Amino acid sequence: MIGKNAFKKSLLLNEYSYVKLNSNDQKGIKAVQFVLVISIVGFVVLMAIYIIKPVNVDFPEDKETIISSYQQMEEQGLFGDILEDKMINEDNVNRCNDSCNFELVESIPYDMPYETNSTTVKPLYQAWMGLLNMAQERIHVASYYWSLTGEDINVNDSSSEEVKEVGAVIYNCSCLANDLWKTFRTYWDLGHANATVPSPWPSNYSTKINKYRPLDMQFNGTLTTAYFSASPPAFCPKGRTHDLISIIDVINDAEEYVYISVMEYFPTTRFRHPAKYWPDIDNALRRVAFNHNVQIRLLISCWLHTDPSMFHYLQSLCALSDPHTNITIDVKIFIVPVLNHTNIPFGRVNHNKYMVTDKVAYIGTSNWSKDYFSNTAGVGLIVNQTSTDPQRKKPVIQEQLKNLFERDWNSKYSVNMEDLHGQKDCAWEEGLSYL
Numbered sequence: 001m002i003g004k005n006a007f008k009k010s011l012l013l014n015e016y017s018y019v020k021l022n023s024n025d026q027k028g029i030k031a032v033q034f035v036l037v038i039s040i041v042g043f044v045v046l047m048a049i050y051i052i053k054p055v056n057v058d059f060p061e062d063k064e065t066i067i068s069s070y071q072q073m074e075e076q077g078l079f080g081d082i083l084e085d086k087m088i089n090e091d092n093v094n095r096c097n098d099s100c101n102f103e104l105v106e107s108i109p110y111d112m113p114y115e116t117n118s119t120t121v122k123p124l125y126q127a128w129m130g131l132l133n134m135a136q137e138r139i140h141v142a143s144y145y146w147s148l149t150g151e152d153i154n155v156n157d158s159s160s161e162e163v164k165e166v167g168a169v170i171y172n173c174s175c176l177a178n179d180l181w182k183t184f185r186t187y188w189d190l191g192h193a194n195a196t197v198p199s200p201w202p203s204n205y206s207t208k209i210n211k212y213r214p215l216d217m218q219f220n221g222t223l224t225t226a227y228f229s230a231s232p233p234a235f236c237p238k239g240r241t242h243d244l245i246s247i248i249d250v251i252n253d254a255e256e257y258v259y260i261s262v263m264e265y266f267p268t269t270r271f272r273h274p275a276k277y278w279p280d281i282d283n284a285l286r287r288v289a290f291n292h293n294v295q296i297r298l299l300i301s302c303w304l305h306t307d308p309s310m311f312h313y314l315q316s317l318c319a320l321s322d323p324h325t326n327i328t329i330d331v332k333i334f335i336v337p338v339l340n341h342t343n344i345p346f347g348r349v350n351h352n353k354y355m356v357t358d359k360v361a362y363i364g365t366s367n368w369s370k371d372y373f374s375n376t377a378g379v380g381l382i383v384n385q386t387s388t389d390p391q392r393k394k395p396v397i398q399e400q401l402k403n404l405f406e407r408d409w410n411s412k413y414s415v416n417m418e419d420l421h422g423q424k425d426c427a428w429e430e431g432l433s434y435l
Helices: 070-075 124-134 174-190 243-253 280-292 312-317 370-374 398-411
Strands: 019-023 031-035 087-090 093-107 139-142 163-171 215-219 222-231 257-262 295-302 329-334 353-357 362-366 378-386
Touching: 087 370, 093 124, 093 174, 093 398, 124 163, 163 257, 163 362, 174 215, 174 222, 174 257, 222 243, 243 280, 243 353, 243 362, 243 378, 257 398, 280 329, 295 312, 295 398, 312 329, 312 378, 353 398, 378 398
Parallel strands: 093 215, 257 295, 295 329
Antiparallel strands: 019 031, 019 139, 031 163, 087 093, 093 163, 215 222, 222 378, 257 353, 353 362, 362 378
């Protein structure tokens, strides 16, 4: 068993995983080390999206609710590693005294080489192993499900080699860790038999860290603001910003560009029939492109399970582009070549869920359709980093994420929608030599 009280089962209602590691008390380090990664593997990840249909949840509104056994868990010591609050509230500002460290991480599938000297970040598997080695007492994991049989790769070490993911690791940052821990507790409590969604949530689940009052801190020695959002609304206790609101806010605040990399993009419902139109994100993109001439780029995945109706919505977005009025909306399709890996179910896909603008980096867990924000559990990390040091060796986080996006956008794996004709199920099985 890894850790003293490692959680051993799935905790959440859908495709979301995370892990929180205790600090090394022997070295006097009080900050919690934890990881935020967008990954389908869910082995030692903080957040993971899985490629299956999300679980629908019926949320009570005015019913009498049953609070599950949080108090019992606390008495058993499972929540005993919550650290003392290091957050300082002055003049309506949240400040954190932790010296946090931040790293982008990614997994790149086998047989998918990039050009020499392309942008790279730490491999996801290395981040997992590093976190396992750091753990002194406990590892807390929330994931949709686990599989150790090899029949399903979503939660074993092979998935980091067959699915393309981008995420982040944050070390020594108890302020953020304790806030995300509150979201973990909501899932933990609702995982018990006969538990229902509280309305309202008890005050110990509430947060003061949100879009209006993000944490002021330092990542890698650079001034940073950050907060976590969550979905669906029923899983947002007092103070928690809904994930959809965060996404639209990031889009609205952009002044130069909005670059988006997601697996699926639908301005509709996906798992309810008949489907309902849902233009919330779509309208936000059109509005900033049309009213403010913000450059929009969408890098959308295509794989064996892609619903082809998605391309009609993407073409509708592209139709708004007009060089005469400086309206720019471009879409490319990213395809991970299947090659000889046809025996791997739910693999060989670009599974990213992130957005970067000239101001903000957003890393989330949800595909972009209504279901993922209205009745599916998910979390987002919103980061804004500012540096005035011209001698700074490492770019700010927004620039790092932009570099990853542009690497993929300009790679041989990204094609225009009109070039998809003839590619059965978006699967290149004979290689990419003609590109």
